[in-house]
Amino acid sequence: MQYLEIPVLSNGSSSGDVLFDNELHFDSEWLAILSKTYNLIQARDRKNLFVTTKIEPLLAEVTVFLIFFLIFLFH
């Protein structure tokens, strides 16, 4: 464990809404980033979910089939 003492201004900066005990705050710029990238993540997740759940298993099955087919062919 490491201990640090970091000096900050006495009034601090509360750039977001009060989250807890007036000391821990949301970061307003971060909330804006989350908002702006929400559609991006939705689209990406849909695309990757399709690849992960549909395309990849299909490719795996085709690969296995090809291997057995080649073994059968050259046997």
Add this chain to the structure above:
Amino acid sequence: MQRTVNIAVQGCSHGELDTIYQSIRDTECRTGKKLDLLLLCGDLQCVRDAFDLQCVAVPPKYRKLNTFHQYVTGEKQSPVMTVFVGGNHEASNILQSLYLGGFVAPNIYFLGFAGVINFKGLRIAGVSGIYNDRHYHCGHYETPPYSEDALRSVYHLREIEALRLEFLKFSSKPVDIFLSHDWPQNIWNYGKKEELLRIKPYFQEDIASGKLGSPPLNRLLMTLQPSFWFCAHLHVKFPAVVPHSTGSSESKTTRFLALDKVIPGRYFHSWSSRFRDFVLIPPIILGDLCNI
């Protein structure tokens, strides 16, 4: 006018919350200083019940309930505001339900898979999980109960989290502290690499093959240029100072520190002797932090 924020940083926790909090109480008694914030760099293992245990990626013999559930029920109280990021040994079902961050117990806040908060004027950013190129470009498709594969892929860092954090480079306010579980790739070039390889000689092969560390985190380190970067994961203490070229005459540096886990014989050998291994840094007057 300035004041000081006292912060303690812990590497991997591995369910040892009681030990960590007791150590903090002891340090407060010893130094007479009140701690404001505790930062945990992952592997907290916030397990509440038997189902949560099944969502932790550890061999069955290491599956222990520990005492986190007592902090959830209120049987025990966290003595200090605790902020943590996820590692690779977590109750992933809990963390996944708090994707954007939230309290897992009173006074114990999860930063989310990627998140930024402000604490007493300090801007703290963090990212959970570890890097694996196989899942980096995927979405979060895992749902509990996890399959053997999903149990591991669920904590792998995704591109979207790194991308979102990278947008902070356009922010008006710099990041003061960055928390991660994994190490940024190439960080060993900014510290005593020989010493690191002496303690962990088997890192040599991984460094040479580029398997050690996280490339996206390295990019975030260079882009966001936080004043401090803390991480854990590799169970070795490793400090480094990363200089950044800002283009102006003022030079900026990131003070990097990777920390060990709570383990007898190292940092937590005994209550009386463990303070020898703690470094109580005197008030750090860093130019950029003074100007907050």
